[in-house]
Amino acid sequence: MTDPLKTGATIGILGGGQLGRMLSVAAARLGFRTHIFEPGANPPAADVAHSITTASYDNVEALAAFAKACDVVTFEFENIPTDALDMIEGIMPIHPNREALRTSQDRLIEKNFLQGLGLKVAPFADIASADDLDAALKTIGAPSILKTRRFGYDGKGQSRLRSADDAASAFADMAGSPAILEGFVEFTAEVSVIGARSAAGDVACYDPGENVHRDGILHTTTVPAHLSASQRMDAVLLTANILNSLNYVGVIGVELFVTPQGFIVNEIAPRVHNSGHWTQNGCNVDQFEQHIRAVAGWPLGDGSRYADVVMENLIGEDMDRVPELAKQRDTALHLYGKSEVKPGRKMGHFNTIRKPS
């Protein structure tokens, strides 16, 4: 393990979206500078970063110069091309590590990994052909969901099968991408655990939050979730199991389905997570600072929850609510500075703080 980063050191962040923006602010709070690498123009993170490189992930010179300008590199989303990571890792350490990223980038590898840890996942099958799908439908049945193995987020790259009759159109939706068929899970709630592991191997988890989705996008996260003390303990222990198995450094998001038979792990995200935004107004050290602390080689901070919070996303035209929300007591607004409003685009979120618990 290397020495902890000192004030003034530079943390490189691959990706310049809102997660990069909030990571950048957290880094600044600890006296660090950030350098953002992002292909798109005017990314949200650029407003609060010390430096920005605008280049594509296949620009070898730009990647090398970026890596050399940083003291450590992290990322704000999981779909970074493998070649770009190889290039950077030859120059500068990346946290979380490649194995964690490789595991969560591919739904098939992810499910096999989770099963290998003894954790429950939805029934699944590898789908490389239409024949694979027909065969899988015989065991998994319908309703079920066909998902691309890679590059899916916020419900993208997914096709629902209400019956076996939908097989052909669902397979066509995948456009030749490797996929998996996932059996439908009857769950009573979805919760997520935001966990963190330091370079020294210490693990800390935030109190689980309960998630409600709309149109495949996270709508609200509420803490505390409706869980018993033993469920809470189970959720934290399985997250620690995942973190330790991956020798993980940084923050992870673990989505769980609550079922009468226990938790089923839906997916893991090797980064700060939308369902952890409540920590900005419910904890001394939020998920963004916790991630920065971990990748900087610092000890983890105090993530204990001091209030009941409901986080709600502002999607697209929800931005029209901002003037009213700005007047509302017990409310903290977090906007991403995106000037163009598009349907389905995450524009900001707000935390409504209930009585301290």
Added chain:
Amino acid sequence: MTDPLKTGATIGILGGGQLGRMLSVAAARLGFRTHIFEPGANPPAADVAHSITTASYDNVEALAAFAKACDVVTFEFENIPTDALDMIEGIMPIHPNREALRTSQDRLIEKNFLQGLGLKVAPFADIASADDLDAALKTIGAPSILKTRRFGYDGKGQSRLRSADDAASAFADMAGSPAILEGFVEFTAEVSVIGARSAAGDVACYDPGENVHRDGILHTTTVPAHLSASQRMDAVLLTANILNSLNYVGVIGVELFVTPQGFIVNEIAPRVHNSGHWTQNGCNVDQFEQHIRAVAGWPLGDGSRYADVVMENLIGEDMDRVPELAKQRDTALHLYGKSEVKPGRKMGHFNTIRKPS
């Protein structure tokens, strides 16, 4: 009153120190961009700003270009040259306004203004010559303090007189600058009120904090202060009086001496204030966001206090404590990213959060 600024608008900040840095972060939280104008190289605010102009306050072209690039202009310290403000104000509104700045820039004007409102101040006299000082010492007496009328902060530009024998050397310390002699006030405590006034004229004050200084620099601020309910009310009302009289827009810091005869106003600072840093971990909306809301024409946010907090400054070599503080529970660190440690230099602060109150 103009329309509230929309997401993506640019807020110009004169001065790039730690206050500018934390204002910049608060602006980003509401979706705004910031543009910093600062003569010095590598200022702390540059790490979290969208744009930075490095130029002196007498560079007319740079000031004009800066003003044109912004949607509103504010400042993080009060000693901005009048000519620079004139230049900018011809192009873009400045909040807080010129009158507030003029009043607080000059200790003589400030004291006359406060007295005019019926508020108590320390006995004082205008000192333009050695004869003025001799005459003033006859009425105000010693111990007393000779202070430059302008450009003083953190105990700079001040000379204490233990007796009339110190008059000559104290006057020499002023190096010809216009000064005032201030009588020594016997106080039991110093408290400060961080107040805010919106463009619509609404006023809100944070709970007063109790300040302890070391070597003329703020050491700790503790909330709640040891004040009765009626003292608390007095402190808030006099702050509202000051804000309304100045037709003020933004956050103000009002320092008060607590005496058996009531509050004596020590000084006012027309900006976010070191003694308000506790709000970052004690309120939903901190003093930085409150200031940004005001200058952006937004409604004020919810600044009610939900926890007991002790803020402590990290000065110079105090930075050696950071590794230990990073491990401490109930503690939130805020570092300014200054790589060079100097004696007396404010490097950061930390908030220790007690039980919610």
